[in-house]
Amino acid sequence: MSKEVISTPNAPAAIGPYSQAVRTGNLIFVSGQIPLDPATGQLVRGDIGTQTQQVLENLAAVLEAAGSSLAKVVKTTVYLRDLGEFGRINEIYAKFFAGSPPARATVQVVRLPRDAAIEIDVVAEA
Numbered sequence: 001m002s003k004e005v006i007s008t009p010n011a012p013a014a015i016g017p018y019s020q021a022v023r024t025g026n027l028i029f030v031s032g033q034i035p036l037d038p039a040t041g042q043l044v045r046g047d048i049g050t051q052t053q054q055v056l057e058n059l060a061a062v063l064e065a066a067g068s069s070l071a072k073v074v075k076t077t078v079y080l081r082d083l084g085e086f087g088r089i090n091e092i093y094a095k096f097f098a099g100s101p102p103a104r105a106t107v108q109v110v111r112l113p114r115d116a117a118i119e120i121d122v123v124a125e126a
C-alpha cells in the first residue's frame with residue numbers, strides 16, 4: 001500500500017513532526033486536532049462547546065482536503081481534560097455526526113497540547 005500525506009491551509013498547520021492526515025488504501029487517518037484557529041494558529045478561547053465546534057470544523061477541513069467528509073468517519077477518539085463536560089461535548093458532537101455516528105472512545109487526560117480542553121482524532125473512509 002502507498003501512503004499519501006494530506007495537508008490543507010484550511011486547518012491548523014501541524015505543530016510538530018507529523019502530518020495533518022495520511023491516506024493509505026481506502027482509509028484516512030487524521031491527526032488529533034485541538035481548537036486552533038487555522039487563520040491565526042492561536043487557541044480558540046471560550047467554553048467547551050466553542051472549542052469542540054472548532055475542533056470538528058478543523059477535522060472537516062482536513063477530511064475535505066483528502067476528498068472525504070465527516071459523514072465517512074468510522075472511528076473517533078476524544079481526549080478531554082474534564083469528563084464532567086462530556087454532556088456539552090456530546091451536544092456539539094451530535095450535530096456533526098447526525099444519522100449514523102462513528103464508533104468512539106473518550107478518555108480523560110491530564111494535559112493536552114497548548115493546554116487545550118479537547119482533542120479529537122478520526123479515521124475515515126477515503
